[in-house]
Amino acid sequence: MNYFKKYSPFINLLFLFIIVNVILRIILLFHPITQSSFGPLEITKIFVLGFISDVFLFIIVSAFLWLYLLFLSNVKYEKYGYLIFGALVLLLLYVSFFNTILNEYGGSLPEIGISFIALKTIFFGLLLFLPKHRKAIRLVLFFITMFIFTLVIIQNAISEFFFWNEFGVRYNFIAVDYLVYTNTVIGNIMESYPVVPLFASVGLVTALLTYFIVKRAQPFLNHLPSFKEKVKGLGVYVVLVILSLTAIPLLAKQENSPNVYTNELQANGMFKFYTAFMNNELEFDKFYKTMPKAEAFALLQKQIQGINRESSLRTIKADSTELHKNVVLITVESLSEDFMTEYGNKKHITPFLDSLADKSLQFTNLYAVGNRTVRGLEAVTLCLPPSAAESVVKRTDNKNKFSTGSVFKQKGYAVKYMYGGDAFFDNMGDFFGGNGYDVIDKKTFQPNEITFANIWGVCDEDMYHKAIKEMNNEAKANKPFFNHIMTVSNHRPFTYPEGKIDISGMAKSRDGGVKYTDYALKQFFTMAQKQPWFKNTVFVILADHCASSSGKTELPLDKYRIPAMIYAPGFIQPEHVNTLMSQIDIMPTLFGLLHFNYNSKFYGQDIFKPTYQPRAFVATYQDLGMIKNNVLTIISPVKKVKQFQLISKAKPNVKEEFQSQYDEIPMLHLREDLVKETIAYYQTSAFLLKNKQLQK
Structure with missing residues (x-):
């Protein structure tokens, strides 16, 4: 049959797909971000099972190619x-x-x-x-069609490389998000990479490969299959598709190495994208290990004092008069702890934050719950453990939740969310607007308020100038305000106004993005100190997540540790607090410092209460973890449970409270008490969310 001979377009594109994927695996294997070594068995799995998976996947995704060939x-x-x-x-x-x-x-x-x-x-x-020219016209159209298929193969490999370069994994939910927010993502690529020479090179390589494929396919074009041959070829293809649909999930189950990089390299990016697209929500009871509901809530009651029955509701009572100070919460984009000098950084790219930390209540053992901005926003707003799959921020049922904003509103505060970009991105506008926040984003800026912008939005300085104006107007209303500011400048492409710091924005470097973010924050505080409301304001500064989340294990803890501080001169005394805590605890702790009385549904707690039991939550979209007693417990889909003993790896010349690196040693014997606690936290929060018991 012509469809399966060596000159067939199907066979030639299959060979190209396999060769490109082999080359891609080799490149990713030796990529600097692939921080792991591989044994012979792992190498075999990566390339042999990866090859088989590629063949079956191509059979499925070549359906459009077959449709085209059948109609020739x-x-x-x-x-x-x-x-x-x-x-x-x-x-x-x-x-x-x-x-x-x-x-x-x-x-x-x-x-x-x-x-x-x-x-x-x-x-x-x-x-x-034009029947006399039909052969020539068909050849041109065939070349164009083969060029498109070849371009998809080449472009996908390049996209996978850049995705790995950014996140250290194959396609996941982030890639699905990028497909939704195309304008922002394409703009980010345009500003981050030398697009013209890159695309020109891709076009040239694709054209050359297409030329060879078309040349080899001449016998196919000169002797197009008869109707009988088409029926036979289609029958064989259908059988291959059925076989592939059965084999691919079975091969995916073989991605079971304790080394995450082995699993990622063995996988095929297209299939990973498909699974991410299909599994953006996970039913906890279906995919994760569970326990009887009554037992789960009984365990939760031991961890969070004051709750009863199937609820997280409890009454928080202070022993002093409430302080209705203004509060400004600043979540800083991608601020890893190791950017700061205290954690061992020698580049001095955060001079202002370093100085501010010395004057603040600094939480030196705090973990981000996830690796995306929406996870950080969810954590400080809803104070819940991270939900399986997609963040609450991006779900349809994301409104009227019990939140930090609703607590402030009960106390008579004006409540705003401020973001220098378009709040449509990541569904932020819908989430915050649906939870009672007034949203200030790029759309609200006047042209004269923007001095610099890139695809992500206005620069941090412009956002801070806008914030000062809003706060001055709020202060005139003679009522306290709570403003949550989300920064944007420390994000690829790392461009910012020239002449502000000693690293040019044209360099598009991470260090420059961090240093400009620090510089802009200094300008904000310089302006704020001149305002009459400053002395009555508490500032909370923390990262939304780290700059990178890739590592040798599912949840590399050094990629989740973030800086966090509360600054209020004359009110909050500078101190280092080394208590293990999570992003979800920062706002309940602040409420404790302000002596707020309120009915709480938060899972986050005031860490200064004697009833607080230190623990932290960290997660990806599927792996849900809890750190407690120097053990990391991870629960995953298909009801998997893993535990790692945490052994500190000391950085030289770094104080003990700022040590953040651990060897994660797999535990052969699970600590069932910690497994049950982890399940209880995540199972009960999933239940309460699903049953709308976390509404305000």
């Missing part, structure tokens, strides 16, 4: 040509002048649909009415 024919022009051409003309007229399903979807889809049908009609007409 001369008979359709000779017997049914005028009928088909007339139908195409009528279809083109219909989509051009009448309301169709394409118009219902809106956006650019109608133009794309019309253009596609128009081109199809034109090319079919050329092939129909």
Whole structure:
């Protein structure tokens, strides 16, 4: 059968797909971010099982190629040509002048649909009415088609490389998000990388590869399969697809090495993207190990004092008069702890934060709950353990929750969320607006308020100037305010106004992004100190997550440790607090310092209460972890449980309270008490969210 001979386009593209993926695996294997060594068995799994997986995956994704090849024919022009051409003309007229399903979807889809049908009609007409030139026209169209398929293969490999370069993994939920927020992501790529030479090189390589594929396919084009051969070929292909659909999930289950990098390199990025797309929400009871609900809540009651029954509700009572001070919460984009001098950084890229930390209540053993901005926002707003799969921020049921904002509103505060970008991104506007916050984002800026912007939004200085204006207006209303500010400048492409720091924004470096973020924060405090409301304001500064989350294990703890501090001169005394805690505890702790009385549904706790039992939560989209008693417990889908003993790895010349690196040693015998506590936290929070018991 022509479809499976060496000159077949299907076979040639299959070879290209396999070769490109082998090269990609080799490159990723030796990439600096791949911080691991591999034994012979692991190398075998990566390349042998990876090869088999690639073959089966190509069979499935080549469905469009098969559709194209099956319709290559001369008979359709000779017997049914005028009928088909007339139908195409009528279809083109219909989509051009009448309301169709394409118009219902809106956006650019109608133009794309019309253009596609128009081109199809034109090319079919050329092939129909110019039979003497049909062979040459078909060759040109075949080249274009093969170019597109080849480009997809090459471009996907390059995209996987850049994704690995950023996150140290194959495609995951972040890649799915990037497909949704195309404008921002494409803009980020345009500003971060030398796009023109990169795309030009890709185009040239693709054209050369396409030339060789088309040249090898000449026998196929000269002797197109007959109808009988097409039926046979299609039958064989259908069998291969069924086999592939069965084999791919089985191969995915073999991604079971304790070395995360082995699993990621063995996997195929396209299939990882598909699974991420399909599993953006995970039913906890279905995918994770559970216990009887009554037992889970009984365990929760031992961890959080004051709750009873199937609830997290409890009454928080202070022993002093409430202090209704203004509160400014600043979550700093991608601020890893190791950017700061105290944690061992020698580059001095956070001079202001270093000085501010010395004057603040500094939490030196605090962990981010996740590796995305929405996870950090969820943690400081809802004070809950991270939910399985997608963040609450991005779910449809994300409104009217019991939140830090709702507590402040009960106390008579004005409540705002301020973000220098478009709050549509990551569903932030919908989440904060739906939970009672007034949203200030880039859309609210006047042209004269923007001095510099990139794809992520206005620079931090512009955001802080806007924030000062808003706070001055709020102060005139004679009521306290709570403003949550999310920064944007410490994010790729790391561009910012020139002349502010000694690293040019043209360098597009992480160090420059960090240093400018620090500089802008200094400018904010310089402005704030001149305002009449400053002395009555408490500032909370912490990272949303670390700059990188990749590591040798599912949850590398040094990639989750973040700086956090509360600054209020004359009110909060400077101190280092080395109590193990989580992002979800920062705001309940602040409420304790302000002596707030309120009914709480938070899982986060005031760490200064004698009833607080130190623990921290860390998670990816699927792996949910808890740190307690120097043990990291991880629960994962398919009801898996792992535990790691945490052995401190001392950094030289770093004080004990700032040591953040651990060897995570797999435990052969699980500590069942910690396993049950971990399950109890996550199972009960998932239950309460699902049953709408965490509403305000």
